[in-house]
Amino acid sequence: MECPACHRELTTMTVGGVRLDVCKDGCAGIWFNAFELKKFDEPNEFAGDELFEMKPAPGVVVDQTQRYKCPECADHPVMMRHFESAKRGVTVDECPECGGDWLDPGELRNIRDEFPTEAARTQAAQAYFDEVFGGQLAAEKAKSDEQLAKAHKFANHFRFICPSYYIPGEQQWGAF
Ligand SMILES: [Zn+2]
Ligand SMILES: [Zn+2]
Numbered sequence: 001m002e003c004p005a006c007h008r009e010l011t012t013m014t015v016g017g018v019r020l021d022v023c024k025d026g027c028a029g030i031w032f033n034a035f036e037l038k039k040f041d042e043p044n045e046f047a048g049d050e051l052f053e054m055k056p057a058p059g060v061v062v063d064q065t066q067r068y069k070c071p072e073c074a075d076h077p078v079m080m081r082h083f084e085s086a087k088r089g090v091t092v093d094e095c096p097e098c099g100g101d102w103l104d105p106g107e108l109r110n111i112r113d114e115f116p117t118e119a120a121r122t123q124a125a126q127a128y129f130d131e132v133f134g135g136q137l138a139a140e141k142a143k144s145d146e147q148l149a150k151a152h153k154f155a156n157h158f159r160f161i162c163p164s165y166y167i168p169g170e171q172q173w174g175a176f
Pocket of ligand 1: 004028
C-alpha cells in the first residue's frame with residue numbers, strides 16, 4: 001500500500017493488537033482502517049509509544065496542503081479533510097468510501113492530548129453541541145429537514161472529539 005502523503009510503501013505494524021499501516025521509511029504518517037483510530041485516541045488507552053516516536057525520515061517533506069488519496073480503496077478516492085478539534089484544530093483525512101483515516105505525524109498525539117478521559121471528551125462535545133444548536137440536539141426536536149441535515153453533518157465531523165458516540169444509530173441525534 002502506498003503512502004498517500006509521500007508515496008513510499010507503507011509498513012504494516014501491529015500495535016495493541018490492531019493492524020496499522022505506517023509510513024515508517026517516509027513521512028511517519030499513520031493509516032487507520034475504519035473505527036481503528038478510536039482505539040488510540042485517549043491517553044488512558046494503550047499507549048502505542050512506537051507510534052509517537054516515529055519521525056519523518058531525513059529529507060522527507062510532505063506538502064500537507066495537498067489532497068490525499070485513499071491508499072486502501074481500489075479507485076483511490078480523494079479523502080476529505082476534517083478539522084476535528086475544537087481546541088487545536090487537528091486535521092484528519094478520511095476516506096469517504098472505506099472510512100479509514102490518515103494522520104500526519106503529530107496528529108495522533110494532538111488528538112490524544114486534548115482530553116484526559118472519555119468523560120471529559122464527552123462533556124466538551126456536549127457543551128459544544130449545546131452551543132451550536134442552542135440545546136436542540138435531539139433529532140426529533142429538529143424543526144426542519146435542513147436543521148436535521150445540519151445536525152447529521154455536524155455530528156459526522158465531530159466524532160473524534162466524541163468517539164464514544166461513533167456507533168451508528170446510537171446517538172440521540174441520529175445515525176451518522
Ligand atoms: Zn509517507
Ligand atoms: Zn478508502
